[in-house]
Amino acid sequence: MPVSKKPIANRKRKRHMLPSCRSCSTHTRCLLHEASKQQIWKMFTTGIPLQEKDGIFPRHKAPFITFVLGGPGSGKGTQCAKIVETFGFNHLSAGDLLRKEIASNSEYGSMILDTIKEGKIVPSEVTVKLLRREMELSDNHKFLIDGFPRSEENRRAFEEIMEAEPDVVLFFDCPEEEMVKRVLNRNQGRVDDNIDTIKKRLKVFEALNIPVIDHYAKRGKLHKINAVGSEDEIFEQVRPIFAAYQHEAK
Ligand SMILES: Nc1ncnc2c1ncn2[C@@H]1O[C@H](COP(=O)(O)OP(=O)(O)O)[C@@H](O)[C@H]1O
Numbered sequence: 001m002p003v004s005k006k007p008i009a010n011r012k013r014k015r016h017m018l019p020s021c022r023s024c025s026t027h028t029r030c031l032l033h034e035a036s037k038q039q040i041w042k043m044f045t046t047g048i049p050l051q052e053k054d055g056i057f058p059r060h061k062a063p064f065i066t067f068v069l070g071g072p073g074s075g076k077g078t079q080c081a082k083i084v085e086t087f088g089f090n091h092l093s094a095g096d097l098l099r100k101e102i103a104s105n106s107e108y109g110s111m112i113l114d115t116i117k118e119g120k121i122v123p124s125e126v127t128v129k130l131l132r133r134e135m136e137l138s139d140n141h142k143f144l145i146d147g148f149p150r151s152e153e154n155r156r157a158f159e160e161i162m163e164a165e166p167d168v169v170l171f172f173d174c175p176e177e178e179m180v181k182r183v184l185n186r187n188q189g190r191v192d193d194n195i196d197t198i199k200k201r202l203k204v205f206e207a208l209n210i211p212v213i214d215h216y217a218k219r220g221k222l223h224k225i226n227a228v229g230s231e232d233e234i235f236e237q238v239r240p241i242f243a244a245y246q247h248e249a250k
Pocket residue numbers: 070071072073074075076077078079182183185186187227228229230231234
């Protein structure tokens with residue numbers, strides 16, 4: 001699955017420009033600090049660029065947020081790669097960020113690993129912090145947030161912490177049989193790509209993710225896509241959605 005193509009040097013430069021914080025010992029932890037968050041999100045939500053005196057490099061564009069939903073193996077990651085290529089979004093996969101956290105031996109690593117093996121949902125606070133850090137570091141204001149929110153708890157945590165809502169929500173609708181087949185053939189060495197975990201994940205999807213999908217359908221934000229067909233056929237359903245928003249998202 002593709003990760004951000006942003007050069008590392010760029011990330012370091014941005015971190016360095018963030019305000020130093022009396023409560024935190026490093027610039028990285030400072031990203032999670034309330035004051036920094038409020039400044040960035042004040043600008044994100046009002047669209048008013050920050051001044052140098054605000055302590056962070058001025059940005060000029062409000063974020064354009066897309067949530068990408070669908071069951072395990074429905075093709076979210078595959079279609080996100082195509083959207084990135086065609087429309088230039090920053091792809092943030094919640095699952096990839098959690099897996100990176102495991103690989104980096106973070107304090108949450110073993111809890112995340114156990115949760116993923118069980119097909120359950122990691123506490124929202126952890127996932128939203130990871131997403132927030134990536135969004136704060138991004139030079140790109142167009143975000144594809146893949147595999148999130150997976151529960152009403154995820155959704156509410158994002159809204160509260162980020163003080164933002166998605167502009168667009170995509171739902172890749174795929175029959176269970178097809179999802180199971182795809183996951184079992186995925187071949188990426190994932191600990192959760194086995195029949196036991198996939199069965200649990202499908203139950204969790206029905207119980208926790210469908211209510212989120214219903215929520216956005218009621219709010220008129222949901223774009224339901226038939227996820228059966230070739231990758232290109234599916235992308236031809238996705239393309240017009242972003243083409244219609246292209247002016248707004250620029
Ligand atoms: N339209 C498709 N038809 C068949 N296989 C697909 C299709 N789209 C993706 N796949 C394959 O299915 C597997 C799951 O796709 P992925 O994009 O990882 O889904 P998700 O992120 O929703 O779990 C991958 O091996 C991928 O190559």
